Amino acid sequence: MSDNLASKITDSELEVMKLLWRAKDALPVTAIREQLQESKGWEPATIKTLISRLVSKGAVHQEKRNVYYYSPVITQKEYSSWATKDLITRIYNGKARDLIASLVDSDGLSEDDIAELRDMFKVEE
């Protein structure tokens, strides 16, 4: 994913993306609105603006049926991994291990997490 795309997904827009990622299929505004209006307390107009911005920045695709249906162009994986690398670049001088060290070291990991990570790194060839 190009820096252009992901870097421009703002916090509010991300809420829309999350919803689209959760959905298996493309969704019409109605469906999007239904969820965000309640969970976020946003006005329909606000939600529409966010969707439009995402479409114009190429993060969401719109398909005309009876009414437009929206689906994510950028996958959640792409986005998360981009965001993570971005954090590493900006804050950890590009060193992924420093991120993890920081997590370990600031109690960012639960016992469970650590157990799981131990596993994760054990089996790895």
Place this chain on the structure above:
Amino acid sequence: MSDNLASKITDSELEVMKLLWRAKDALPVTAIREQLQESKGWEPATIKTLISRLVSKGAVHQEKRNVYYYSPVITQKEYSSWATKDLITRIYNGKARDLIASLVDSDGLSEDDIAELRDMFKVEE
């Protein structure tokens, strides 16, 4: 560190923080400018604005000597760990291990990183 503080350090401001973190002692504008003017191509006025904003948001402390000397209030560790937790909250549903899984899984880790992490999580058994 409160959410208030860290969440408000913007990208440009972060460059100033990084410099202050690197410095062992408080620095006068001159010193800060010297470095950022070259590395970032910023005008003196810009640098001054960033410093002022950091001071007013409480991330940097200023001490009047002959001239003001600036030093970080928020430590780099505090900031990184905050930023990391923030990422986890926003993108990984609060699950630190998902962050790491994503790193592993998107080739965000070099062989070296993995070796080191394996050490880090080595089972003492």
Place this chain on the structure above:
DNA sequence: TTGCTTAAGCTACAATTGTAAACTTAATTG
């Protein structure tokens, strides 16, 4: 001491973001 060079403070201004209303067009319903 008087102006010259900066530091510090205040002001500016465009782009982005969060939030939304107003207007226009198309669809649904009586």
Place this chain on the structure above:
DNA sequence: CAATTAAGTTTACAATTGTAGCTTAAGCAA
């Protein structure tokens, strides 16, 4: 078919951010 409603488009507007100039005050050199 006319009226209502909902979808889609355009416009708005304040806060934040990136970037910087202008003004005033103060220290230093001549």
